[in-house]
Amino acid sequence: xxxxxxxxxxxxxxxxxxxxxxxxxxxxxxxxxxxxxxxxxxxxxxxxxxxxxxxxxxxxxxxxxxxxxxxxxxxxxxxxxxxxxxxxxxxxxxxxxxxxxxxxxxxxxxxxxxxxxxxxxxxxxxxxxxxxxxxxxxxxxxxxxxxxxxxx
Numbered sequence: 001x002x003x004x005x006x007x008x009x010x011x012x013x014x015x016x017x018x019x020x021x022x023x024x025x026x027x028x029x030x031x032x033x034x035x036x037x038x039x040x041x042x043x044x045x046x047x048x049x050x051x052x053x054x055x056x057x058x059x060x061x062x063x064x065x066x067x068x069x070x071x072x073x074x075x076x077x078x079x080x081x082x083x084x085x086x087x088x089x090x091x092x093x094x095x096x097x098x099x100x101x102x103x104x105x106x107x108x109x110x111x112x113x114x115x116x117x118x119x120x121x122x123x124x125x126x127x128x129x130x131x132x133x134x135x136x137x138x139x140x141x142x143x144x145x146x147x148x149x150x151x152x
Contacts, residue, residue: 062152063150065148067148068148070143070145071139071143072106072138074104074105074134074136075135075151076151077104077134078134079133079134080130080135081131081151082100082127082128082129082131082135082149082151083127083150084124084128084149085098085100085125085137085147085148085149085150086123086125086147086148087121087147087148088121088145089116089121089122089141090120091120093117093120093121093144094141094144095117095141096115096116097114097140098138098145099112099138099139099140100135100138100149101134101137103136104133104134104136105136106136106138108133111129112125116145135149137149
């Protein structure tokens with residue numbers, strides 16, 4: 001086994017990195033005041049989300065959603081992230097736009113716009129946009145559009 005010892009600035013914490021070769025697990029330990037402050041990580045066991053059969057580390061995205069039927073709506077009143085929007089019209093669709101604002105009202109920075117014709121439609125768009133103020137969805141069509149926004 002080969003060991004490396006490194007001390008962080010000011011000597012507050014010591015980092016001992018032990019690397020083992022020939023099939024033995026590597027460990028990382030942070031030494032503090034006592035055993036309650038120690039953190040050990042071993043590659044001999046599964047990590048959260050690890051799929052050893054397929055040799056991948058799996059992650060999942062988690063979002064809240066808000067249905068926005070027919071009317072301009074505030075989705076979120078603070079900074080966040082818009083993952084996607086899905087919309088469908090009724091059979092008698094009218095021309096207009098769906099606009100997403102980085103704001104808490106229908107004003108300010110328009111970050112996404114979809115112009116629509118007077119034909120029935122259904123679509124989903126992955127946006128993955130960071131917002132700094134809030135999320136507001138506005139319509140310029142009549143009450144013939146239903147949308148769902150996924151966000152966090």
